[in-house]
Amino acid sequence: MSTTEYTPPPNFIRTIIAEDVKANKNNGRVMTRFPPEPNGYLHIGHAKSICLNFGLAAEFNGVCNFRFDDTNPGKEDVEYVDSIQADVRWLGFDWGDRLYHASDYFEQLYDYAVQLIQEGKAYVCSLTSEETRAYRGTLTEPGKDSPYRTRSVDENLDLFQRMRAGEFEDGAHVLRAKIDMASPNLNLRDPVMYRIRRVTHHRTGDKWCIYPMYDYAHGISDSIEGITHSICTMEYEDHRPLYDWFLDALALECHPQQIEFARLNLSYTVMSKRKLLKLVQEKHVAGWDDPRMPTLAGMRRRGYTPESIRNFCERIGVGKKESTVDIALLEHCIREDMNKKAPRVMGVLNPLRVVIENYPEDRVEELEAVNNPEDAGMGTRKVPFSRVLYIEREDFMEDPPKKFFRLSPGREVRLRYAYYITCKEVVKDEKTGEIIELRCTYDPQTRGGDSPDGRKVKATLHWVSAAHAIQAEVRLYDHLFSVPNPADEKDGQDFMAHLNPKSLEVLPVCRVEPSLKGAPAGSRYQFERQGYFCVDLNDSTPDKPVFNRTVTLRDTWAKIVKAEGK
């Protein structure tokens, strides 16, 4: 154990908070919040925010609240509120009993709105939505005051109360903040605070038919909870004056500081909920938890660990610059984690039958294999060896190029933990010419994989005993999109046009070593020389195990092949 404390990499938000604590702002107290809207599944971009908010709070001996920003019932659903909580917990964070909802504050929010009306700072506007847009002006022209802007306080109070009482049709009126229709910041051109929407809310049912807007509800919710630092993404920077305006207008004692950071983008994928929802709805993926999705549910199913995701979030840093992180970094993080933890195992994805001609037919040996060379504590296991085996088709070439040093006619290689074998004959299908079997011999002196005479071989192959292996389905996943930035539609192509047709390859009949029998759903392994795999959470059964490939191993041979091909 090292005595040096781990110091997380610096970032501007941590710096701000550290300075605030040092200056005893908020009496040195730090409270953040993670405020998802329950209108979709959480993705890796949310993970960045979750790690930031919970991480910073913990670092400064504060807490992080969990709050659903549920102010738009039309788009929200309990399916999402359940999945979101499960995902945050899975990621490894705990909000104790501090689970809140913006809807918890509807009554309070209403009272504050009444207060603003009484003070002449808010009014009921009866323009249609189209008229409101027209009155708002444009980026370069100021807006015009609504003709309803000068309604009396009493009339506003009466109307607002009747809005709540359900006397008006949806859209007939809205409550607006009276700020400045000429502001160069469009958000301050009398923003809507409440709209009428006869939609059943997943928590408040039909109690309300008016719902507060984000800008109005969010800051007040933060203030009610005593949040000190309200961390959000860059697109809210223009809203900060409004965030501050409401809190100042109400003269609320707790006035949290809003701080914005750049959201995460990842290469070869899309991150917006709208796009992810489209992939799900149009069935380009099997669901929100499809292992190709950048959702936490998808990544969990793919085999990613919470640790690897947290580590990734720490490594990418926090800034205000728009950035797209190379997905290779994410893949590096899971490989790094799995290398330490995953038991090694042998699995043949594309089996090629091998008969060891000089090995007795009825003989079976139990050979000892190391479970994890990175961790001796993980012990060893026995792997059965017999006369008929399967090796990977890719590990044999009849006419190999110079740099290929696996099996080929006349060549000797090692079978991992077993014996040296030499390929004597290639058996082909008479009609198709397809290689259907290899006839080999083994050297009994090399049991365990070492040759007493010091003879070297250039390759070690993984294998399974045909009679003992169990069958499994293996799903090979690749990037969902075939271009680094599918969201960039400047080429005139919709992001869907870049879907990778090879993002999923299903291998229905693979052969894996018998120790994998009964492997529990969610358990992770390294298939030696192949990659990291995870027993599928949904579709795997004891009779027919299903393994998802989380990520391949780094593969320098593949790089050579690719380089030569060019």
Add this chain to the structure above:
RNA sequence: UGGGGCGUCGCCAAGCGGUAAGGCACGGGUCUUUGGCACCCGCACUCGGAGGUUCGAAUCCUCCCGCCCCAGCCA
């Protein structure tokens, strides 16, 4: 030619007036019963550009260029 924000290596990212950290990727090598892992070496005389201030500038000033966000009764 409205407002806001951002520009440091292919991708992230430290740096905050004292002479360019780190990670990923990439290239080379050592080791190897995983073409894995580990380890070693290389990878920005330069910080969007041009001026200026200074003994000294990625850091300060000026102008310019580029990119992103905002005209939901979405969040």
